[in-house]
Amino acid sequence: MANYYITTAIDYANGDPHMGHAFEKIGADVIARYRRLRGDEVRFAIGMDEHGQKVLKEAEREGIEPQAWVDQIATRWSDTWQRLHVSNTDFVRTTDPPHAEAVHNLVRRVQETGDIYLDRYEGYYCDRCEAFRKESELVDGRCAEHPGRDIGWTEEENFFFRLSKYTQPLLDHIAAHPEFIQPVSRRNEILRLLESGLEDISASRSRVSWGVPFPGADGHTVYVWFDALPNYLSVLGFPSEEYENWWPADLHVIGKDITRFHCVIWPAMLMSAGLPLPKTVWAHGFVMISGGKLSKSEAELVNLDSLIDRRGPDAFRYIMMREVPWDSDRNFPSVESFLQQFDACYQADLANDLGNLLNRTVAMVQKYRDGEIPGAGETELDAAADAALGSYMKHMDTLQLHDGLEDVMTIIRRSNGFIDTKAPWALARDPGAADELDAVLGALIRALARTAVALAPFMPVKSAEIWTRLGGADAVPGFDELGDNWPTRLPEKREGVLFPRIEQTRD
Numbered sequence: 001m002a003n004y005y006i007t008t009a010i011d012y013a014n015g016d017p018h019m020g021h022a023f024e025k026i027g028a029d030v031i032a033r034y035r036r037l038r039g040d041e042v043r044f045a046i047g048m049d050e051h052g053q054k055v056l057k058e059a060e061r062e063g064i065e066p067q068a069w070v071d072q073i074a075t076r077w078s079d080t081w082q083r084l085h086v087s088n089t090d091f092v093r094t095t096d097p098p099h100a101e102a103v104h105n106l107v108r109r110v111q112e113t114g115d116i117y118l119d120r121y122e123g124y125y126c127d128r129c130e131a132f133r134k135e136s137e138l139v140d141g142r143c144a145e146h147p148g149r150d151i152g153w154t155e156e157e158n159f160f161f162r163l164s165k166y167t168q169p170l171l172d173h174i175a176a177h178p179e180f181i182q183p184v185s186r187r188n189e190i191l192r193l194l195e196s197g198l199e200d201i202s203a204s205r206s207r208v209s210w211g212v213p214f215p216g217a218d219g220h221t222v223y224v225w226f227d228a229l230p231n232y233l234s235v236l237g238f239p240s241e242e243y244e245n246w247w248p249a250d251l252h253v254i255g256k257d258i259t260r261f262h263c264v265i266w267p268a269m270l271m272s273a274g275l276p277l278p279k280t281v282w283a284h285g286f287v288m289i290s291g292g293k294l295s296k297s298e299a300e301l302v303n304l305d306s307l308i309d310r311r312g313p314d315a316f317r318y319i320m321m322r323e324v325p326w327d328s329d330r331n332f333p334s335v336e337s338f339l340q341q342f343d344a345c346y347q348a349d350l351a352n353d354l355g356n357l358l359n360r361t362v363a364m365v366q367k368y369r370d371g372e373i374p375g376a377g378e379t380e381l382d383a384a385a386d387a388a389l390g391s392y393m394k395h396m397d398t399l400q401l402h403d404g405l406e407d408v409m410t411i412i413r414r415s416n417g418f419i420d421t422k423a424p425w426a427l428a429r430d431p432g433a434a435d436e437l438d439a440v441l442g443a444l445i446r447a448l449a450r451t452a453v454a455l456a457p458f459m460p461v462k463s464a465e466i467w468t469r470l471g472g473a474d475a476v477p478g479f480d481e482l483g484d485n486w487p488t489r490l491p492e493k494r495e496g497v498l499f500p501r502i503e504q505t506r507d
């Protein structure tokens with residue numbers, strides 16, 4: 001049994017989680033659950049980034065203490081992840097006291113290396129991004145993210161981090177570890193960035209009070225990357241035995257907009273501190289509707305709560321992972337087309353293909369064998385389902401989650417085709433075909449058992465229900481245990497429909 005440590009980006013304590021945040025958490029949760037079914041011990045951290053001027057201003061506007069403000073936000077986000085059955089083992093917050101200790105420890109190590117120096121910063125600073133902006137980054141003299149606002153000029157004394165020193169070490173690391181940045185498109189972007197050279201970056205701010213104090217410098221707080229990124233260490237209690245057990249992380253799951261932080265700044269900080277680098281950073285793409293430009297009423301239609309309510313949390317998880325590739329973007333031209341596709345995916349895959357297969361199979365075993373599941377030999381369906389499951393595991397091991405789901409659908413479609421070809425109802429009328437009917441029914445239950453296990457990372461609750469309806473004992477077994485755990489008898493209790501069909505209405 002191996003240890004597997006996976007993280008997502010921590011979310012900025014601002015507003016409510018939306019579909020994009022959920023996509024990232026679901027994808028990471030699918031990986032975490034898959035690793036557990038493979039037999040790994042999994043540590044899975046998500047959390048909140050709770051410092052910065054913007055948080056302070058929001059709290060002041062609401063008239064409450066900043067800590068009370070971020071407490072409320074953290075509860076809302078954490079509740080949402082529970083509602084979506086996200087199985088994180090940790091929920092880290094940058095206002096947790098152990099976080100400041102870990103940041104201090106890390107900064108001190110970097111100071112000891114001589115990579116921190118005091119200098120004067122003069123330049124543009126966007127309040128909204130809470131980021132220094134180079135002149136070359138401005139668009140028409142304004143922050144590219146905030147074209148509607150004037151950008152301020154700031155002059156302050158800052159500590160700087162010698163990021164420039166790590167250009168070549170990072171290039172060397174990426175060359176020696178092609179798995180470090182994935183998918184390949186993101187690695188190429190980072191290589192281009194490194195090849196153009198790196199500049200030193202600010203490590204502190206002198207005018208932001210809501211943050212972790214910079215060690216040995218009154219009035220300074222650590223700047224965003226030295227505050228947020230070490231959450232991956234602080235959640236392990238760094239420096240500690242727990243840290244020794246779990247670091248380096250096996251996988252940082254992040255959005256493609258923050259690759260520079262995670263593939264350049266973070267590894268440089270770790271190199272400077274003399275700590276091992278995470279094994280892989282996976283930058284997923286974005287799911288977008290109308291290119292991200294939605295009116296208020298449109299945004300209301302696709303807010304996260306209403307999308308989860310639409311077909312339930314497990315179906316939402318399935319549809320997101322099925323419709324949006326884990327390694328690239330998906331843009332829907334309009335809210336209407338998005339919701340149409342959302343329902344079409346539910347209807348075709350879950351209500352029709354999977355729902356039908358389960359209902360038909362269970363009904364036939366009940367009717368022809370009185371609920372007793374025949375254990376008879378291997379069929380061509382077993383061979384096809386095993387091959388698809390093998391392909392599924394290859395895809396899941398390489399984080400091609402959407403391809404993994406296509407493999408599951410292959411098992412389901414082959415099974416439905418098998419029913420149509422074998423026509424068990426005809427075999428049941430022929431007393432000489434009893435053995436063949438046994439073989440067909442047994443193979444169908446085993447294909448559904450494989451489906452339940454393969455879907456478990458994507459739909460933890462529904463797949464457990466499938467497993468129970470097949471008469472499977474206890475929880476859905478791991479991949480290695482499935483062969484010794486085939487269901488032998490349907491349960492006495494007959495349940496309702498697992499995925500109710502969407503009734504077509506005409507108006």
Ligand SMILES: [Zn+2]
Pocket residue numbers: 126127128129130143144145146
């Ligand atoms: Zn900005």
